[in-house]
Amino acid sequence: KIQMGYAREDVIAGLCKAVATNYLNNVGKGKKINAPVVFQGGVSKNVGVVHFFEEALGCEVTVDADGHLMGAFGAALLAAGTPEQDLRPFEFDIDDFEFKTREIICQKCxxxxxxxCVYRDDDLIDSxxxxxxxxxxxxKRK
Ligand code: SF4
Structure with missing residues (x-):
């Protein structure tokens, strides 16, 4: 789009809008929201994405100053509530795996x-x- 002459700010706005729209379509699946909306995770620091969430939802979206840390906070809470014998170290070397992504077009409609599609070695692990x-x-779940 930059090569076609679109303004950088318009391209960035399009990317931010796509993030919000993809989330609402793929995760929200069109559910109606009738409660306060809190946005957390690293992307919540992106004011453009927050703006397009608010525009699409028609309401204010709350972003906590420490919202980007909530994943780590949740993991720590889970670990704190887990018996010590279940906290086995999960050891692996990232070089032991090969990760690939591939895009397919669904032809069913x-x-x-x-x-x-994301593959770890040859196993589909997410899509x-x-x-x-x-x-x-x-x-494939392991
Ligand atoms: S059938 Fe395939 S192409 Fe059609 S809506 Fe579902 S996922 Fe998309």
Whole structure:
């Protein structure tokens, strides 16, 4: 888009809007919201994404100053409530795995959803982008 002459701020705004829209479509799945909205995680620090969430939802979105730390906080709470014998160290070397992504187009209806697939070695471990369960891919759980 930059090469086609679009303004940098318009391209960035489009990316921020896409993040909010993808989340609402793929995770929110069109659910109606009738409660205060709190946005957390690292992306909540992106004021552009917050703006497009508020625009799409038609309400204020609350972002806590420490919201980017909530994942670590949750993991610490889980660990604190887990018996010590269950806290075995999970050791691995990242070089032991090969991660790849591949995009496929679902052909099961005219929407032709773009589904992003993530593989660890040759095993599908996650996918997203399908707008319905017909396009869902089964990830291998270990
Ligand atoms: S995932 Fe669902 S909505 Fe998307 S193309 Fe496949 S069947 Fe259609």
């Amino acid at each position: 005219p929407n032709h959803c773009e589904i992003v 997203w982008g399908n707008r319905c369960d017909k396009g869902a891919l089964k990830a």
